[in-house]
Amino acid sequence: MRAPEQVWLELAVAGPTTRMLAYAADYLLILLLEVVLFALLVLGLPSAIGRLPTLRDAVRAFRTGNAADLLLLLVAVFLIGQLVIEWGYFLFWETVGNGRSPGKRLVGLRVVRDDGFPIGFRDALVRNLLRAVDVLPWYYTVGLVAMLVSAQGKRLGDVAAGTIVVRLDRPEPAPPLELEPAATDVAFRFSREQLARVGAAELALLRQTLRRLDALAPQQREMVLERAVTALVNRIGHRAVAADERQAFLQALLRARLR
Secondary structure, three states: OEOOOOOEOOOOEOOHHHHHHHHHHHHHHHHHHHHHHHHHHHHHHHHHOOOOOOHHHHHHHHHHOHHHHHHHHHHHHHHHHHHHHHHHHHHHHHHHOOOOOHHHHHHOEEEEEOOOOEOOHHHHHHHHHOHHHHOOOOOOHHHHHHHHHOOOOOOHHHHHHOEEEEEOOOOOOOOOOOOOOHHHHHHOOOOHHHHHOOOHHHHHHHHHHHHHHHHOOHHHHHHHHHHHHHHHHHHHOOOOOOHHHHHHHHHHHHHHHHO
């Protein structure tokens, strides 16, 4: 995909294994919520059947059918609550967690749109409504087959919602900058006032520009150098820099600022 800054970005698609690990972690939390729901229903059972004081009263209530109806009602409430928890869990977390449920956060995954932008409520709603199909016939068989067939590892919910699950791989640390020998400093002199104007944003611009140069085509390289040098020259009040001296200017300014 291409970012608004016209930088080409490649998203690492999450495979079935990591997605299954994320789902396993989420499912443990879902089971915990269901256990809590069941415990609350059990604790509410005595008050629901009127706190029957004796076994004879309980037997009489069951014979009349009142307690059985209450138990049936409680079971129905539990099943409805279980459905709401299992379906609403992912909808809630993917909406408020920027596409990351606790399980996805644990293994470093995120749900994004096909264009790489964060998902919204509608996207999360559509992809989770299709879980009812992906889970068929047993433990996400349809969803697993769909992920294996899809080149982007999409289950049916992702296809319908236009979403994709990506890995948030931690990038390797940037290598240290290899600056030219200090001979380049002779052509550029900076006063204390000029160096004092080079703050954190300017340092970041210097480092990022110098690191990107080797990976750019010649035309892009000159354009990036021109923009960075123009911004820094205006910032510190330096004289204009010739086109063939722009890289040397950036290196000299960075070295002088770090000193």
